[in-house]
Amino acid sequence: MFSSKLKEALLCLRAGRVTLPYPFVPQAPPEGFRGKPEIDGELCVGCGTCAMVCPPRLITLADEGEYRVLTVDYTRCTYCARCEEVCPEGAIKMSNNFETATNQKDDLLLQVKMKLARCSRCNRPFATQRLVKKMAQKTIGDQGSGDTVPAWVSWCPDCRQKYEARILGRLGDVEDD
Ligand code: SF4
Ligand code: SF4
Known part of the structure; x- marks a missing residue:
């Protein structure tokens, strides 16, 4: 009994120190480590796809006056990377930053404000200006129609519907464009 305990103690002593001096000495995460997602506010168009797939629902979009505001509450992020996978603009990139401890909760909030576009028929704000511009560019690309952007690109979903x-003959009282 005593000798086995002695052997055990010798084994531990031979191993030397195995704990890391972190946080007194900075420690890089291992290769492939997935940390906090970073959002490039210049690339975001406010489409909301990331908000739809985020499992803890920590990404939200809300319209405030003339702006759509994307808010990210990092306190509940699980670093799953779903948002990065689906962002059509490549605006989200997973970083290797894992040091998010803070005594200021606001440090873990990110907001991106984007100006809203108004529907050219009913004048209601309906999407961000960036998103409408993207749609216009994509439509021109898809149709190969030179510089002509179809009018419906600047209509809200209700007006399009x-x-x-009316085109299908189900509604007679909608004015022509
Ligand atoms: S999916 Fe990308 S472009 Fe769309 S709201 Fe999220 S960050 Fe912005
Ligand atoms: S990494 Fe996952 S939990 Fe964090 S914001 Fe993206 S989708 Fe949400």
Whole structure:
């Protein structure tokens, strides 16, 4: 019994110190480590795809006056990277930053404000200006139609629906564009 305990103690002593001096000495995470997602506010168009897939629902979008505000509450982030996978603009990149401890909760909040575009038929704000611009660029690309952007690109979903309904003969009282 005593000898086995002695052997055990010798084994531990031979191993030397195995703990790391972190946080007194900075420690780089291992290769492939997935840390905090970083959002590039210049690339974001406010489409909301990341908010739809985020499991803890910590990404939200809300319209405030003339702006759509994307808010990220990092306190509940699980670093799952779903947001990075789905962002159509490549605006989200997973970093290797794991040091998020703070005594100021606001340090873990990120907000991106984007100006809203108004519907050219009913004048209601309906999408960010960046998103409408992207749609216009994509439509021109898809149709190969030179510089002509179709009018419906600047219509809100309600106005598009009414227009289509009128075209299909289901609604007679919608004015022509
Ligand atoms: S998916 Fe990308 S572009 Fe869309 S709101 Fe999220 S960060 Fe912005
Ligand atoms: S990494 Fe996962 S939990 Fe964190 S913001 Fe992205 S989707 Fe949400």
